[in-house]
Amino acid sequence: MPTNLSDKTVGRLSLYRRLLNSLAKSQGNYLFSHDLAAAASVTATQVRRDVMAVGYAGSPIKGYDVTELAECIGRFIDGQEQQAVSLVGVGNLGRAILAYFTGRRPNLNVVAAFDRDPHRVNRVIHGCRCYPVEMIEETITRQAIRTAIIAVPATEAQPVATRLVRSGIRGILNFAPTPLRVAPNVYVEEMDLTASLEKVAFFARQQSQT
Amino acid sequence: MPTNLSDKTVGRLSLYRRLLNSLAKSQGNYLFSHDLAAAASVTATQVRRDVMAVGYAGSPIKGYDVTELAECIGRFIDGQEQQAVSLVGVGNLGRAILAYFTGRRPNLNVVAAFDRDPHRVNRVIHGCRCYPVEMIEETITRQAIRTAIIAVPATEAQPVATRLVRSGIRGILNFAPTPLRVAPNVYVEEMDLTASLEKVAFFARQQSQT
DNA sequence: TAGATTGTTAATCGATTAACAATC
């Protein structure tokens, strides 16, 4: 119902859902906001605010029904039907991403992978069919795929992104170490491993000096 | 010199440095703030603010000297000596991370990897020696490593993090899909691939509906 | 009821953006 959810809120909701599923086993079927907050490393108020955003109401005595809340978040994030994902770049990182997501989210499947290397195409890798990059437009349009993961070298990321958007992609998870410029109606999440590791190294150094 | 740099600022600086190195080849040796801004997908004011933070001064006529600025940022982020990194978890994702960082940053090397699986230990993978997890404390303490990457299953992430911090680790890049709770003097960067992909899928769905 | 939690509003905090005098 709330149409404008922030980036961060959606990320936290995704995390809550997973935590709920694992907490339900160890703890009971009811949780208070501070239980969930502790598991997610956020504040209890933040949890209340986020849960409120999906329109689920807890009880002041019992707290939140774990099963119902998880389902409610699921309906909210996943929508009605299954969502197909495509992957461009089946190198070391691309294959690891494929393996990572295989069977992890039932409603979120990588159904098509693309690569330039002739040795990788026309094979099934981690249960996903790998096509040549020339077939990006045709495959994505035909299967009406809206989400893509980019795991190609930095120099190729922008042209690939442009082709993807032209084919109908509206959300991109970008592992290439360069920012993408796309139309404003396309959501891009940058996963810059180099920048992240440098940040960690920087603050680690700073901490150990004090 | 500026002691309190924000998380995001350091990340952008890391990006600028890489962009500068590649821009220097295609463009000249001087760049204006809006050139760098366009490449990094931020505003020119943001670039000026960030550059100012590392203490480098540009010229109103020439702009920024690409080589000098890149070196200045490098000195700032990397510090004086090389920085060693450790990796825990040499599964699909761990190996891809190893391959990714090998030779990419000269000052940032993964020098020790750890795994529970006897088939993976005591081997050299992508140029990095792999030890059994029992040797975490000894190895990290002896080599005075301050930075670590966690790529183990969610259930093992917290105990691994605790051991790492006890051994002297002060910065963690966490790929395990669960938030870590550590002492406040330890910097943790969460890399939650599942949450990121769900975010992308969510906004892609929302965009294509409008 | 008393107590702890809930949904929700108000205050705070920090980062981003806009604006402008100083500079070459």
Add this chain to the structure above:
DNA sequence: TAGATTGTTAATCGATTAACAATC
């Protein structure tokens, strides 16, 4: 000089946090 950019301050924006009445 005129012009475009710089460093830097002030205004804006948004998210987080704190506070509180309502609820079981």
